[in-house]
Amino acid sequence: xxxxxxxxxxxxxxxxxxxxxxxxxxxxxxxxxxxxxxxxxxxxxxxxxxxxxxxxxxxxxxxxxxxxxxxxxxxxxxxxxxxxxxxxxxxxxxxxxxxxxxxxxxxxxxxxxxxxxxxxxxxxxxxx
Numbered sequence: 001x002x003x004x005x006x007x008x009x010x011x012x013x014x015x016x017x018x019x020x021x022x023x024x025x026x027x028x029x030x031x032x033x034x035x036x037x038x039x040x041x042x043x044x045x046x047x048x049x050x051x052x053x054x055x056x057x058x059x060x061x062x063x064x065x066x067x068x069x070x071x072x073x074x075x076x077x078x079x080x081x082x083x084x085x086x087x088x089x090x091x092x093x094x095x096x097x098x099x100x101x102x103x104x105x106x107x108x109x110x111x112x113x114x115x116x117x118x119x120x121x122x123x124x125x126x127x128x
Contacts, residue, residue, distance in 0.1 A: 016048045016055040026105040027068035034066050037113035060124050075100045082119050
């Protein structure tokens with residue numbers, strides 16, 4: 001596993017829609033695809049907000065975030081276990097303790113994002 005960059009996100013928006021509007025293409029399109037995949041799986045009561053300067057889904061606390069950076073996009077599952085569970089499927093992507101990095105013009109596969117969201121949901125439910 002390669003270490004991910006800790007560079008700041010591209011914007012300091014007040015809402016997720018404002019954040020995405022400020023992200024240049026192709027990263028905006030990539031993040032919209034990731035967001036759609038996440039939204040298709042999270043429970044209805046999950047909310048979206050800007051947290052730590054990035055879009056974050058919240059469900060019983062911080063759940064999953066994503067962001068655009070100057071040279072890549074990132075997914076933050078807020079769980080090392082999720083990254084470890086899917087390490088084989090994440091080969092070819094740069095990962096670190098809590099981050100999955102991917103090219104601005106190539107979103108993570110939607111099926112993989114959905115599986116990671118479901119695993120994160122199961123993890124949240126176990127901790128209740």
